[in-house]
Amino acid sequence: MPTKESAAKDTASKAPQSHGDLHPVYPSMLLPERCGDFELYLAQGESMVLYASRGELFTPSHRERLAERGVERLYVRASEKEVFERFVQDNLGDVLADETIPVEERSSAWFDVTTSLAREAFDRNLPKSLNNVRFSRIKKILRESLPFFGRPEVLKSLSQFVAEGREFYHHGIGVMVLTAGVMNTIANEDTEHLVGVCSGALLHDVGKLTLPEHVFESHPDKLSAGDRELMQSHPVMGVSQCASVQLPQEALHCVLFHHEREDGSGYPSQAPGDVIPLCAKVVGMCDEYENLIRSKPWHEAFTPFEALSRIKEKSGMYDRDLLKRLILVLSRAEIM
Incomplete structure (x- = not known):
């Protein structure tokens, strides 16, 4: 078996010679009884040696052996990075449900998969970048993610990943995570409804792709x-x-009504609060908060406390009960 240390000398010549040719991955992503269509490499000193061959069946002993040796990273070839990401995407439900994997590593895996899908959906260079195939993948990931989102420590961990980046899809991911947290305090039994709301939160700004960037x-x-x-x-x-x-x-409602406000001062229709769908109110509030904590060309990022204070100052624009729920979600996650 090429994973044994006795084979290191034989396999070293097959490995990439530069770390720049490699992409780091967590050993915890080696799910038992799965085969990866990629090669995995292990760093030994200055050399990279083949750890697992393409198509090799992963077993519990793979992760156990790596943990015993204190290995924190394996590597895939840069040319096979997308293949590895698709492997994680296809198995994300099992990754998120595996309590033996640290929350930070599961959060990282979720963020990588979601970012890849969101980037495709928001790609100006792709014709019809959002299509039914891509949307079905988004729904699948969200459906598998909802149980994971229900824990405060997960939101705290995810917040560290979604804070960076200035693309529309980065903001969409941040709004979606917050929306999931708030919606879980309202109704968390209707999975398909929550998937619809979260997909609307992720895509709420997709219309900006049609407008001049300036x-x-x-x-x-x-x-x-x-x-x-x-x-x-x-x-x-x-x-x-x-x-x-x-x-x-519900996803369409989130896209269309996320800038409507309780006092009728929003757009595009100046609808009053009693006719704005609840899910759109949640997305609109989370959108405002996420925009404030994210750096913009005209302002530095506000702290969570400062952002919430600014929202509170906009009396009458946001549903008070929903704002209390957002504060509760952030407080439980120790983000405030």
Whole structure:
């Protein structure tokens, strides 16, 4: 078997010579009774040796042996990084449910998979970047993720991963994680409803892909009348972007109504609070909070406490009960 140390000398010549040719992965991703269509390498001093061959069946002893030796990272070839990510994506439900894997490693695996899917959905260079195939993958990941989201320590861990990045999909992931936390305090028994709401949260800004990028580089209050009109069209454009995708109704509501406000001051329709769907209210509030804690060209990132204080100051714009629920979720996760 090529994993044994006695084979190190024979396999070293087959391994990449530079760490730059490799991508680090957690040993915990070697799920028992699974085969990976990629090679795994182990660092030994300055050399890289083959640890597992392509198609080799992983067993519990793989992880046990690595843990005994204190190995924190294995490596896949950079050229096989996407193959490994698809392997994790296909097995993510089992990864998230495995309590022997540290929360931080499961969070990292979830974030990598979700980022890859969200990047594809928001890719301006791909024709019809959001399609039914990609959306079905997103739904599958969300369906498998919901039980994982229900624990405060998970939200705390995930918050460290989603804080970075300025792309629309980074923000979408952050809003989705917060939305899942709040929705779990309201109704967590209807899985498909929660999947729909979370997918709407992830995609709520997809309409921005149709607009000039300069519109989102200035403070909203300093936009020209024309640019402000363009910016405020993105919820409607988002629904248009999703026209060919079988989005559930609650997801469409989140995309279309996430900028409506309780006092009727929102857009695109200035709808009052009593007609705004609850899920859209949650996404709208989490969207505002996430925008505040994320660095923008016109402001540094606010602390969670500062962001919540600013939302509280906007009296009448946000549902008070939902704001209390967001504060509770953040407090339990020790994020405040």
